[in-house]
Amino acid sequence: MPHKIAQIRLISSHPEVYEPCDDSFALVDALQADCKNLIGHRPNICLEIGSGSGYVIASLALLLGGEAWRPYFLATDINPHALKVTSETLKAHGVHAELINTNIASGLEARLAGLVDVMVVNPPYVPTPEEEVGCEGITSAWAGGENGRTVIDKILPVADKLLSDKGWLYIVTLTANNPSGLCIEMKKKGYESRIVLQRSTEEESLHIIKFWRDPEALLEANEAKMSNKAGNGNAIGSLLSQLSHVFMEK
Numbered sequence: 162m163p164h165k166i167a168q169i170r171l172i173s174s175h176p177e178v179y180e181p182c183d184d185s186f187a188l189v190d191a192l193q194a195d196c197k198n199l200i201g202h203r204p205n206i207c208l209e210i211g212s213g214s215g216y217v218i219a220s221l222a223l224l225l226g227g228e229a230w231r232p233y234f235l236a237t238d239i240n241p242h243a244l245k246v247t248s249e250t251l252k253a254h255g256v257h258a259e260l261i262n263t264n265i266a267s268g269l270e271a272r273l274a275g276l277v278d279v280m281v282v283n284p285p286y287v288p289t290p291e292e293e294v295g296c297e298g299i300t301s302a303w304a305g306g307e308n309g310r311t312v313i314d315k316i317l318p319v320a321d322k323l324l325s326d327k328g329w330l331y332i333v334t335l336t337a338n339n340p341s342g343l344c345i346e347m348k349k350k351g352y353e354s355r356i357v358l359q360r361s362t363e364e365e366s367l368h369i370i371k372f373w374r375d376p377e378a379l380l381e382a383n384e385a386k387m388s389n390k391a392g393n394g395n396a397i398g399s400l401l402s403q404l405s406h407v408f409m410e411k
C-alpha cells in the first residue's frame with residue numbers, strides 16, 4: 162500500500178506564504194520513494210528548515226506516523242505567516258510538529274546539536290540579486306542570491322552541526338546551484354551523497370540530494386585536513402629557516 166502524504170485540499174494558505182509547487186512535490190516524492198529506508202532508519206528527531214505551507218513536514222509526519230515508534234518533528238521558518246499556515250496544515254492532517262520562527266535553526270543549536278536524524282530542506286535557491294535574500298514576506302521563499310547559493314551555503318554548516326551520526330539530509334537544489342559542487346564540498350566535511358531524484362520542469366531542473374555521514378569520507382576529510390596542516394607547518398618551517406638564514410647572514 163502506498164504511504165500517505167499530505168493532501169493538497171487540506172493545505173492551508175496565505176498570500177505571503179509559498180504554496181506547494183514542483184520543488185515541494187519533488188521533495189515529497191523523493192521522501193516517499195525512500196520511505197522504506199526512512200522507516201528502517203527509525204529517526205528520533207526530524208527537522209524541516211523553511212516549512213512554508215507545511216506540505217513537506219506534514220507529509221513526512223504522515224509517512225513516518227504509522228509506526229510503533231514516533232519521531233519528534235520540528236519545523237522552522239523565517240516568515241511568521243508560514244508557521245501559522247504550517248500549524249493549520251498539520252492540524253488538518255492530524256499530525257504534530259513543534260514550530261519555531263527563526264533564521265534557519267538559530268537558537269536551536271545547543272538543544273539539537275548532533276541529534277537530528279532526518280533533516281529536510283526546500284531552500285530559497287533561485288539566483289537573484291543579493292539584496293533580495295531574507296526580504297520580508299514571500300520573496301524570501303525563493304530569493305537565493307548569487308547562483309542561488311546564499312541561503313544554501315548557510316544551511317549546510319548548520320546541518321553539519323545538528324545532524325546525528327546517522328543523520329540524513331534531503332535538500333532541493335537547482336542546476337544553477339551546482340549540485341555536484343555541493344556534494345564535493347560536503348565530502349570535505351565527511352558526507353557521502355546521492356542525487357535521489359532529478360526532475361526537469363518547464364522552468365527549472367531540480368535535483369534532490371541526500372547526504373549522510375560516511376566514516377570513509379570522514380577519514381579522507383580528516384586526512385586531507387591533517388596534510389593541509391602539515392603543508393602549512395612545512396611552509397611556516399621553511400619561512401622561519403629562510404628568516405634565520407637572513408639574520409645569520411647579517
Ligand SMILES: C[S@@+](CC[C@H](N)C(=O)[O-])C[C@H]1O[C@@H](n2cnc3c(N)ncnc32)[C@H](O)[C@@H]1O
Binds near residue numbers: 182239266
Ligand atoms: C521554497 S519555500 C519551501 C516551502 C515548503 N518547504 C515547500 O517545500 O513547499 C522556502 C521556505 O523557506 C523559508 N525561508 C527562507 N529563508 C529562510 C531562513 N533563513 N530561515 C528559515 N526559513 C527560511 C521561506 O519563508 C519559505 O517558507
